[in-house]
Amino acid sequence: MSETSGLSRRNFIKTSGAVLGGTMLAHPILSFAANRRGNEKMKVALVGTGVRGVGMYGQRLLQDYGNYVDMVGICDQNPGRVKYAHDYIKPNGPAFTDLDEMLTKTRPEWLIVTTWDWEHHSCIIKGLQHGCNIMCEKPLTIDEHKAQMLLDARKKYGKEIIVTFNYRWAPPRAKLKELIMGGAIGDLTTVDFHWNISRSHQMRYMQRWHGEKDRGGSLWVHKSTHHFDLVNWWVDSDPEEVYAFAGLEQFGSNGPFRGKNCRNCDHTRECPYYWDITQNDHLNGLYAKNENFDGYIRDNCVFRHQIDSYDKHAAVVKYANNVLLNYSLTCDTNHSGFWIAFNGTKGRIEGREGGWPGLKQGEPQQWILQPIDGENEVIDVHRIEGGHWGGDPLMKNKFFVDPDQDDPLAQAAGLRDGVMSILPGIAARKSSETGQKIRIADLTSLQPMAKRPVSG
Ligand SMILES: NC(=O)c1ccc[n+]([C@@H]2O[C@H](COP(=O)([O-])OP(=O)(O)OC[C@H]3O[C@@H](n4cnc5c(N)ncnc54)[C@H](O)[C@@H]3O)[C@@H](O)[C@H]2O)c1
Numbered sequence: 001m002s003e004t005s006g007l008s009r010r011n012f013i014k015t016s017g018a019v020l021g022g023t024m025l026a027h028p029i030l031s032f033a034a035n036r037r038g039n040e041k042m043k044v045a046l047v048g049t050g051v052r053g054v055g056m057y058g059q060r061l062l063q064d065y066g067n068y069v070d071m072v073g074i075c076d077q078n079p080g081r082v083k084y085a086h087d088y089i090k091p092n093g094p095a096f097t098d099l100d101e102m103l104t105k106t107r108p109e110w111l112i113v114t115t116w117d118w119e120h121h122s123c124i125i126k127g128l129q130h131g132c133n134i135m136c137e138k139p140l141t142i143d144e145h146k147a148q149m150l151l152d153a154r155k156k157y158g159k160e161i162i163v164t165f166n167y168r169w170a171p172p173r174a175k176l177k178e179l180i181m182g183g184a185i186g187d188l189t190t191v192d193f194h195w196n197i198s199r200s201h202q203m204r205y206m207q208r209w210h211g212e213k214d215r216g217g218s219l220w221v222h223k224s225t226h227h228f229d230l231v232n233w234w235v236d237s238d239p240e241e242v243y244a245f246a247g248l249e250q251f252g253s254n255g256p257f258r259g260k261n262c263r264n265c266d267h268t269r270e271c272p273y274y275w276d277i278t279q280n281d282h283l284n285g286l287y288a289k290n291e292n293f294d295g296y297i298r299d300n301c302v303f304r305h306q307i308d309s310y311d312k313h314a315a316v317v318k319y320a321n322n323v324l325l326n327y328s329l330t331c332d333t334n335h336s337g338f339w340i341a342f343n344g345t346k347g348r349i350e351g352r353e354g355g356w357p358g359l360k361q362g363e364p365q366q367w368i369l370q371p372i373d374g375e376n377e378v379i380d381v382h383r384i385e386g387g388h389w390g391g392d393p394l395m396k397n398k399f400f401v402d403p404d405q406d407d408p409l410a411q412a413a414g415l416r417d418g419v420m421s422i423l424p425g426i427a428a429r430k431s432s433e434t435g436q437k438i439r440i441a442d443l444t445s446l447q448p449m450a451k452r453p454v455s456g
Pocket residue numbers: 047048049050051052053075076077078081099114115116117119122123137138139164166388
């Protein structure tokens with residue numbers, strides 16, 4: 001289904017708002033709507049035309065939100081990939097291989113950043129220098145030094161920075177926020193949150209830069225940024241201290257053999273991770289056919305020695321409001337999803353999300369509310385269509401259709417949220433490598449607060 005097709009702007013907003021319900025909470029970020037002139041389209045440019053850029057923020061953005069958005073330019077440092085992307089997205093403006101040149105020539109109001117994680121900060125800062133507001137994919141960046149550079153740059157240039165935390169917008173997660181905010185279980189005391197990554201998803205990580213710590217910050221940052229952001233948002237407090245363990249047991253040098261890349265490997269018969277990129281026309285056209293320009297190999301060996309990201313992770317996080325989080329990220333499992341429990345002074349909410357055995361397609365997501373004094377209640381949350389459990393279209397409605405749309409659950413995330421979502425993972429990485437407990441306050445100039453300020 002097209003994300004906005006057949007719906008007027010007004011009805012569309014009503015529809016998406018109805019999914020959430022709940023009480024009102026003002027959220028001052030995204031005040032940029034005030035900068036828009038009447039019904040003029042938003043002038044956006046895109047940097048980073050990998051699979052995320054060309055899909056979510058490229059072709060699908062223009063297909064579904066073309067009445068609201070003009071894409072005045074696209075940029076990727078790989079000339080072959082940006083050419084493919086230009087044919088695929090069909091933006092309103094030209095393709096560039098140099099970000100400075102694109103920003104100078106096209107003067108967008110918003111720069112959408114979907115580059116490699118370790119390049120986000122340089123693209124964001126360049127965008128701010130050119131007077132753009134920024135919409136950046138997660139993770140905001142990969143270490144505390146780059147995070148500090150972003151905090152400083154934002155102070156200097158003063159524009160908006162949004163981090164596109166689509167996970168917050170999925171209706172089942174929003175329902176949890178609504179229940180907790182509404183006091184359904186009193187004051188929170190502890191959270192148990194355990195996430196599993198399936199084999200096919202993990203394989204895609206390890207085949208690419210995500211497997212190398214200096215590029216994705218390890219999965220503690222690349223993946224867990226989503227999870228820590230959710231907990232920060234649900235708990236409505238900042239992480240304060242982190243203690244963690246991690247291990248790498250399946251991938252990298254642990255493997256029994258290795259090859260140059262999947263498609264021409266000698267071990268395709270015995271390797272459980274064998275994947276032939278040439279069978280997928282889109283990925284072949286975007287990546288394999290353009291390797292000659294920059295050497296970016298999309299189907300690297302998951303057993304290459306360079307891999308140093310972990311494949312199992314466990315952390316305890318103390319929040320500034322004294323909530324304790326028990327968190328784990330377990331990779332290469334036969335399950336994709338999570339199990340979660342919130343304990344509070346008046347009860348407990350528990351549930352699991354993902355493709356569990358027995359769960360039929362189209363069935364509602366269920367949370368179990370267990371009041372200390374009362375009957376258990378099963379809360380059904382109906383799923384909606386769209387990427388990332390329906391989160392992608394709802395988030396895009398807010399950002400591209402009507403940024404002034406009420407945000408009762410504070411789902412829009414700004415720079416502070418982006419930084420606070422990566423610091424627990426950075427701290428966990430440091431803790432698991434040093435055996436020390438790490439204080440969030442020691443990482444950047446941001447100081448944890450018992451109640452999070454509304455993001456900016
Ligand atoms: N929110 C989500 O659920 C979600 C899902 C997928 C990806 N992502 C994020 O989106 C981003 C992109 O992911 P992807 O899978 O498309 O990555 P990718 O590696 O496939 O593509 C990144 C592209 O950025 C280009 N690039 C890197 N640095 C650049 C620079 N300085 N200037 C110009 N071009 C540059 C590369 O050439 C490449 O084409 C990542 O940060 C990833 O974490 C988020």
